[in-house]
Amino acid sequence: MRTKKSNPNFKKLKKTKIPLVVKPQQQHKSLQHRAKKQHKSGGLGDDERIPVIPDGVQTEKGDDYSFVGEFKNGKKNGQGELTFTDGSKLKGVWVDDEINGYGKYKFEDVVLKGEFKNGALCGVVEEFDRKTKRLLFKGHYDEGQRHGSGTLYFLDGGYIECVWLQNTLKGDGVYYYPDKRFSVKGRWKEGNMTTGAYVCDSSLQEYFSSLPVQMQKFQVTYDPSTAKKISSHPTSPDIMEHYYCYVKPSTQTDSGEGLFARRDIPANTLVSYYNGTRHPHSVIDSRTWDENANTISLDADTVIDVSPHHNNTAHYCASLAHKSNHHASNNAVYDSCFHIRFGAIKCIRTTQDIKKDQEIFVNYGYDDEQPDWYRRKYSTPQ
Numbered sequence: 001m002r003t004k005k006s007n008p009n010f011k012k013l014k015k016t017k018i019p020l021v022v023k024p025q026q027q028h029k030s031l032q033h034r035a036k037k038q039h040k041s042g043g044l045g046d047d048e049r050i051p052v053i054p055d056g057v058q059t060e061k062g063d064d065y066s067f068v069g070e071f072k073n074g075k076k077n078g079q080g081e082l083t084f085t086d087g088s089k090l091k092g093v094w095v096d097d098e099i100n101g102y103g104k105y106k107f108e109d110v111v112l113k114g115e116f117k118n119g120a121l122c123g124v125v126e127e128f129d130r131k132t133k134r135l136l137f138k139g140h141y142d143e144g145q146r147h148g149s150g151t152l153y154f155l156d157g158g159y160i161e162c163v164w165l166q167n168t169l170k171g172d173g174v175y176y177y178p179d180k181r182f183s184v185k186g187r188w189k190e191g192n193m194t195t196g197a198y199v200c201d202s203s204l205q206e207y208f209s210s211l212p213v214q215m216q217k218f219q220v221t222y223d224p225s226t227a228k229k230i231s232s233h234p235t236s237p238d239i240m241e242h243y244y245c246y247v248k249p250s251t252q253t254d255s256g257e258g259l260f261a262r263r264d265i266p267a268n269t270l271v272s273y274y275n276g277t278r279h280p281h282s283v284i285d286s287r288t289w290d291e292n293a294n295t296i297s298l299d300a301d302t303v304i305d306v307s308p309h310h311n312n313t314a315h316y317c318a319s320l321a322h323k324s325n326h327h328a329s330n331n332a333v334y335d336s337c338f339h340i341r342f343g344a345i346k347c348i349r350t351t352q353d354i355k356k357d358q359e360i361f362v363n364y365g366y367d368d369e370q371p372d373w374y375r376r377k378y379s380t381p382q
Contacts, residue, residue, distance in 0.1 A: 052074035053071045053074050053075075054071065055071055055072050055073070056070065056071065057069065057070055057071075058070075058071045060076075064084055064085045064086075065082055065083065065084050065085070066082075066083050067080055067081070067082045067083075068080060068081055068083075069081060069094065070094075075094075075096050075097045076094035076096075076097045076098075077094055077095060077096065078093065078094060079092075079093055079094075080092075080093075080094050086108075087108060088105070088106060088107050088108070089104075089105070089106040090103065090104070090105050090106075091103060091104045091106075092104065092116060098116075098118050098119040099116045099119055100116055100117060100118065100119075101115065101116060102114070102115055102116075103115075103116045105121070106130065107130070108130070109129065109130055109131070110127055110128065110129065110130055110136065111127070111128045111129075111130050112125055112126070112127050112128075113125065113126045113127075113128070114126060114141060120141075120143050120144035121141040121144050121145075122141055122142055122143065122144075123140065123141060124138070124139070124140060124141075125137075125138070125139065125140070125141040125146075126138045134153070134155070135153055136152070136153055137150060137151065137152050137153065138150060138151050138153075139151060139152075139164065140164075145164075145166055145167040146164035146167045146168075147164055147165060147166060147167070148163065148164060149161075149162075149163055149164075150162070150163075150164055152169075154337070154338040155336065155337075155338075156178050156270055156335065156336070156337035156338060156347065157178035157270065158175065158176055158177050158178045158337075158338060158340075159175075159176050160173060160174070160175050160176075161173055161174050161176070162174070162188055163188075168190060168191050169188040169190075169191045169192070170188055170189055170190065170191075171187065171188060172185075172186070172187055172188075173185075173186070173187070173188055174186075174199075175193065175196070175340045177240045177270075178240075178269075178270045178337075179240055179243075179269070179270070180201075181200060181201045181203060181204050182198070182199070182200060182204075182239055182240040182243070183198075183199045183200075183201075184196040184197065184198060184199065184220045184340050185197055185199050186220060192222035193220065193221060193222045193340060194221060194222070195219055195220070195221060196219070196220035196221070196340070197217070197218075197219065197220065198215070198216065198218060198220065198239045200239070204243075207243065211239075211242075214236075215236070215237060215239070215242070218233070218236050220340060220341060221341070222340070222341065222343070223341050223342065224342055224343040225275060225276060225277050225278050225304075225342060226277065226278060227277055227278060227279055228277065229277070230275065230276060230277050230306070230307075230310055230316060230318075231275065231316070231318045231341075231342075233318060234310065234315060234316040234317070234318055235314075235315070235316065235317055235318070236317075236318055237317050237318065238273060238318065238319060238339075238341070240270075241271070241272050241273055241319065241320055242262075243262065243263075244261065244262055244263065244265055244269070244271040244272065245259055245260065245261065245262055245271055245272050245320055245360065246259075246260055246262050247259060247260070247313055247317075247320060247323050248260055250325050250359065251359050252325050252327070252359075254373075254377075255325045256325075257313075257323050258323060258324065258325045258359050258360075259272060259320055259321070259323040259324040259325075259348075259359065259360045260357055260358065260359050260360060261354045261355065261356055261357060261358050261359075261360060262356065263356050264353070264354070264355055264356050265350055265353070265354045266350070266353055267350050267351060267352045267353050268349060268350060268351070269349065269350045270335070270337065270347050270348070270349050271332070271347075271348055271349070271350060271360065272319070272320050272321040272324065272347060272348040272360070273319040273320070273321055273337070273339055273342070273345060273346075273347050273348075274296055274304060274319060274321035274322055274334070274345055274346035274347060274348070275304065275318060275319040275339065275341075275342040275345050276294065276295075276296075276304040276305045276306040276307075276310070276319075276322065277304070277305050277306075277307065278298070278302050278303070278304060278305075279302070279303050279305055280301065280302065280303070281297075281300075281301070281302075281303055283303075284303045284305070289371035289372065292305070293308065293311070294306035294307075294311060294322040296322075296334065296346050298336075298344065298345065298346060304345065304346060306322040318341070319339075319342070319345075321334075321346065321347060321348045324348055324360050324361065324362050325359070325361055325362075326361065326362065326363060326364040326374075327361035327362075327363070328363065328378075329361070330351070330361040330362050330363040331350060331351060331352050331354055331358075331360060331361055332348045332349060332350045332351055332354075332360050332361065332362050333348070333349055333351055333362060333363070334346050334347070334348060334349075334362055335347050335348070335349045348360065348362060
């Protein structure tokens, strides 16, 4: 893999598929529907009729599900759990074959907890990562989909407070950076921010007032990179990154420019973003190390690249993490994140306290394959 700054332990980001309408009872009603239809038409004799399930705790099995729970009058009534062949589970209280009231719907990656009405999630619902138990979303559902006000939480610590209409972000809302003192207030359409403005809380008003006017008034929009476009506004800095970092010649010999702390920074702080053009691994692997001076693996499909042209801050300074140099005793690491302008990208997070004007170092994580400059500079693996 010809990537300069890749994490050798990266994993492909999984895309969780949450059904737009969570009505599992529709997947197993066919048995009862067939029975009712046949009984009504008289197509079956008494000895051929599908037997009514007796009252009490029983087990019912279908082609793609099994149900264990309470029955009354031949229908699911009471506590029960429905398990599908794909491993998903729905647990709660049934009333006449439909789940109603508080319930849990467990998928492979996500658990939904909330109120059901006539078989569909309706009301306040919480979504959790099934493995880590981390809260992903909390807000209103209607007919089994996000609908109304809610909060979407990101792994990096940022979150969006907005309105969902039929499972899609739409309307006025606020994106909060991992450092909650910074935010972007704006409007969403079809799931993406279409226009927004930087906002700082009252403790940072002096900092905000000191920023160039064009940065204060910058119109933030969702602007993900492509293979040919790094950004529609390549020289517009990020407000939080600008607060924490700046670029100047590195303290390391023959290392060009480096990334430095603009102020004292505590450990475990997201300080810098790594945006760039996006390419498949096959394209990057076909290039030389010299052509891959600023590449980093985003996931199993995509590599982020900052070209030599954009390595000049006069041409690109919308993100700065590509300026951080390698050091065996690094004080920061690469991480995955969401950015309100760039979408899913990489970032730099501190691993220890860093003093003002101290250089911010990462470890490039080279393993078997190493560029010439790295082998020349380090006689032993770093």
